[in-house]
Amino acid sequence: MKKALIALYIAGLGIGPLNVAFAQDLSTQKVPLDPGVRTGKLKNGITYYIRKNAEPKNRAELRLAVKAGSVLETDAQQGLAHFMEHMNFNGTTNFPKNELVNFLQKTGVRFGADLNAYTGFDETVYMLPIPTDSAGLLDKGLQVLEDWAHGALLDPSEIEKERGVVLEESRMGRGAQQRMRDKFLKVILNNSRYAERLPIGKDSILKSFKPETIKAFYQDWYRPDLMAVIAVGDFDVDKVEATIKQKFSSIPVPVNAKKRTKYAIPLDGSTKVAIVTDSEYPQNLIQLIYKQPNSKTKSLKDVRDNFGQGLYNAMMSQRMQELTQKANPPFLYGDSQYGDFLGDLDSYTSIALAKDAASMKTALTVLLEENVRVQKFGFTQPELDRAKKDFYTAIEQYYKERDKTKSAEHVQEYLDHFLHEKPYMGAEMYFEFVKKHLDGVSLAEINALAKKYITDKNRAVVVMGPEKNKDELPKEAEIRKLLAEAGKDVTAYVDDVVDAPLLPDEPKPGKVTSEKTLEKLGVTELTLSNGVKVLLKPTDFKNDEILIKATGKGGYSLFADERETGIFTSYLIQSGGVGPYSQTQLQKFLAGKTASAGPYVSELTEGIGGSTSPKDLETTLQLIYAYFTAPRKDADVVTGILANQKAYLENMQKTLTPEKVYSDSLNAVLTSNNPKRRPLKPESIDKVSLDHAVEMYKDRFSDASDFVFTFVGAFKPEEIKPLLEKYIGGLPSTDRDDTFKHPNIFPPKGTIDKTIYKGLEPKSRVTLISSGEYEYSPENNIQIEALQEVLQIKLIEALREEESGVYGVSVSESTDKFPSGHYRFSIGFGCAPENVDKLVKRAREEVSKVKQNGADPKDIEKFVAETQRKTETALKTNNFWLDYLDDNTFLGDDLDEIFLQEKLLKSITVASTKAAAEKYFSDNNFIKVVLMPEKK
Known part of the structure; x- marks a missing residue:
């Protein structure tokens, strides 16, 4: 709710002195703009916004905004505003063909994840994050924006190749939601132009438009008076302004420019x-x-x-x-x-x-x-x-x-x-x-x-x-x-508020019994008298944020035949509230406080997650203590929750969507239809017992001695120790020796080829799985990660850029340490049904090339650059350290592992990727699951 408030109210978050007197008659005063932003307009009409901002350090966020979207298309151009966005990545004056993506990947910028764009009804926005710590990169980034503004080559051969990609994007958007939207949109938009100009356009036009048609859109609407250049980052503002003036001032103003019509949605009162x-x-x-x-x-x-x-x-x-x-x-x-x-x-x-x-x-x-x-x-x-x-x-x-x-947040304000x-x-x-x-x-x-x-x-x-x-x-x-x-018999709202302390009785404090400093990590490790271990990492990444995570081993795996109840346990407990407060009363009690915490019970673990500001840390710790010691049971609320869940599942079962059937079928294949991994059904809800959930919850939270609490953020360890001793040290402890019972469910060995026929639209989905036993280690993990990334790069090049057969390809990897090592690679994409066999064959060929020859050195270079850039940024965030410390502790991994990354990255070679591909992609251990439309 608080984030929603901020989004609605904040006009900007830049820094600037309070240099305006707020008089009582506010209606006569213009809104003062943040003086920390340098703005200007070039003679040709281009607007620019520049701001120095060192978060994150050595990075800049660049944007090119164009006040031109699908609403400006002629009848013959429907879909070409969006197609134009695609073409700006397929050849510009200084970056022909695919050189733009290639160049940026080498700097650590990921295509899709970082480098991206979007087309709306009224605008097109190009997004480019760029490092600023290497000579010339920022200038190159601004050169990219200039190329997008007026240097698109629009090569007819590249247009032909891109047709397939955009058509596949259109295909993937088809389905029930799209068909229903097409029916009601004209009604709610009063048959306005917006109802006729959806950005994806019409397939018939995308298949057949002439290059001259898209060139006309580009020439008409990509022009200086409709553009803004935005640069925010860790750089010299004077130099960036000079570069913008030098690069963008020469963009010509079109003669007899078309009027940029501002379209309206009529209101007729009906x-x-x-x-x-x-x-x-x-x-x-x-x-x-x-x-x-x-x-x-x-x-x-x-x-x-x-x-x-x-x-x-x-x-x-x-x-x-x-x-x-x-x-x-x-x-x-x-x-x-x-x-x-x-x-x-x-x-x-x-x-x-x-x-x-x-x-x-x-x-x-x-x-x-x-x-x-x-x-x-x-x-x-x-x-x-x-x-x-x-x-x-x-x-x-x-x-x-x-x-x-x-x-990135500042950039959005200026957009x-x-x-x-x-x-x-x-x-x-x-x-x-x-x-x-x-x-x-x-x-x-x-x-x-x-x-x-x-x-x-x-x-x-x-x-x-x-x-x-x-x-x-x-x-x-x-x-x-x-x-x-409506509302003839409605009565006034009754505000249900409780005024009581969250904890009626003060906890009996524990003591810190041991303390050690992990200097390299900047972490203090405490052991409390009740056995709880606490990891403290003070940071200056945020001024007013403390993140908290606590994890214990066990989860609902320790309760035989209680999977359904286990899945819902923490949800049902939280729905009852805590201490003297119901769930709604608790939300009211916490008004004005930056204090949130909630328990969870998963299959293998139980724990608490929370976030707070330093001033509300004690309230948050009280909340955590209450969730351990005073959970509430509200049978009436739970009855309603479970009735809703059952109704939702009944709806899903009565109308099985292609996506649901495919997901369930894939899950059944990968888990050998194990009951512990089957999707929930309406009858599953009948097995959920509130009484059992309360018993399970109390059992899992009755002993805090095996919990590890991690605190990351704006605090000083010595100052918060008394609070930790009181609320964390005061938690109940039985000192039992707990662990989990891993179900050991992994994809089956052998070869499986399954096709599911479901869906009205002519679209397919493909998932290819390779998996097997694995020796879990940092050295092997980095090879798996590298193999995933080089395959992602190669498959996008092959299936999207060369075959024009997909909009996107995902390559994911996962590794498990427990109960014994296991790995899994998954390749997924959507495409036309008639292209499934061809694209599967091409995907497997690309994997075979890596098995035979190893990865392309250029792709290894890209992986290394992306990993280094990603890690540099992550290391300066509280969330990274919270998850890193918690995960490594749970897995029993060395907490210093993060410092091995530079050495591990040097181990990625052509030979190592070849060996990894040979090891992890076996034709004898391969699963293919395909969704095809229903046979007519």
Whole structure:
């Protein structure tokens, strides 16, 4: 919820002095922009934004934004805005053919993961993260942006090759969701141009357009007055500005430039109803959309008014969430939010996922009632007070982290400014503004928004469900009647709040019995008197963040025939709340605090995860202590949860989608249909016992002595020791010797070839698996990782660039240490059914080449560069260290292993990749599973 608040409110998080006086008449004052950003406009019309930011160090985030998307296409160009985005990676003035991707991979930039782009209705954005610690790389990155802006070669032969790739992207997007969207989009978009210009376009045009047609789009719309260059990173701002001026000023302004029409979605005041069904859609979904003219943030009054919007959203979300936590929830999921819609519109949208078709009417009724409840009675003052606390805390934390904000976050702010006219104030000015004006937002002001948001004008209701249940869905006349009569008997909201200490009794503190320093890691290891081990790694990566993870061995593997209960145990326990608080009461108790923690029980482990700020560390530790010692059991809430889960699974079983059938079939093959790995079915829920879940949970959390707690973040070990002794040292301990019972389920040996026939669309999916026994070690692990990456590179080149047969290829690897070493490689892609055999053959040929010759040295160079760059960045994040310390401790691996990476990377050679491929890819141990459309 806090992240949502931030996203809605923060106009910018840059650093800048508070250099504006906030007068009372805010409507006359423009929003001040963060002075830490250097902006300008070249004579040819290109806008630029430049900011120095050292998070992450030695990196920059570059963007080219173009105010041109699919809405500008002519009838003959449908899909070519997106096709143009593809072509900018297939040959430019300074990077012909595939040299752009090749060059960037050698610098450690990964295609798809780092280097990427997207095309929307109104814009196209190119994304390029680039290292800045090697001479000339930043200049090369800006050269790439210049090439994208006006140097695309659009070679006819490259266009022909790319047709197949884009058509495969289109193919992969087909299915029930797409078919239903195509039916209701024109209804909710009032037959506007947006409904006719989906970015993927039309296959008929993608197959047959002439090169001149896409060149015309490029020449018309990729022009200086519609472009912005954004650079944020660890660099010299003066030098970057000079480079931008030097490279981009020469881009010519077109003569007689086409007018850039701003298309609108007309509002005619009517209520639209769309009821759409599909034979492959398993769920029952309702969307209630109230369309509104877009509200621009131009003055400081608008900034303040946005407080109300976000506070409203937060309180409404809380109410909707509470409905799903009741004994008989009206839907599986529900929410209501005001925000951006499309084009020139905003919308207030209520959404519900119903249990089944018969419950759709109930779900819609409750959505409408909750909206009317707010209209009639408004929110309560305690609700608003809590929402303000949460909002203030979130903004305060962003202010505290202002010098740790990632460059990518800043970039998004400037994109929003250029594309959507959203201001960026900077963290310092915005926080000062919040401190000055948040308290003044009144309850009456918020409650008035309900009457603005929820009207009987410009509404749309979309009902989506399975074709076979079409007759059970509400009819249009019923829906219109519900809209007209909604909420007649609705009563005011009752705020269920408890005022009690989280821990009624103080824990009996333990003591630190031993302490040692792992100097190389910067970690302090404590052992407490109850046997708990604690790893402390203080960092300065964030100013206001502490991450916590605790892991113990055992999980539900120790409970025979309790898999179903085990899977749901932590979910059911958390749903009951903790100590004196129910789940909803606990959320209210924690309002305004940066304190979160929750337990989990998995097959092999149990534990706690949490995050907090230094000031709320004690509250978080109290919460952890309470989850160990005072879990709550709420049978009524659990009954509702399990009923919802069963209904969801029944929907999935009644309407088996191609994806579900394929996933389940693949799982059955890879696990030899072992009962411990079978997907959950409706009857599985009948085996879940709350009483057994409570017994299992209490057993797993009755002894903390085998737990290892890891703390990473903004703290000093000596200062937090007393809290650790009190709350972690005070946890119960029986000093038992625990471990897990590994099920030892791995892919079978031998050769398996299975084809599943399911689905209406002409599309297939392919998964190729190689697996076997493995000697787990850092030396072997790095060879496996290298083999995965070089195969990923080669298969993209072969299947996408050369064969034009796929949109993407995934190559993944996994290794297991327990109960004995095991590895698995998986190659997956989607394609046309008629191309399956050809592409499988080509994929296996590429694997065979590596087995025969080893990897291409250039691909090894790319893997090494990518790994080094990725690790450099990861080492400066709290999340990396939390997971690294926790994982290595659980596996019993050397905690100093991270320092071996440079040496291990040097061991990757052509010969080593050849040996690894020979060892890990055997024709005698190979599984192929293919999804084909249903035979007609």
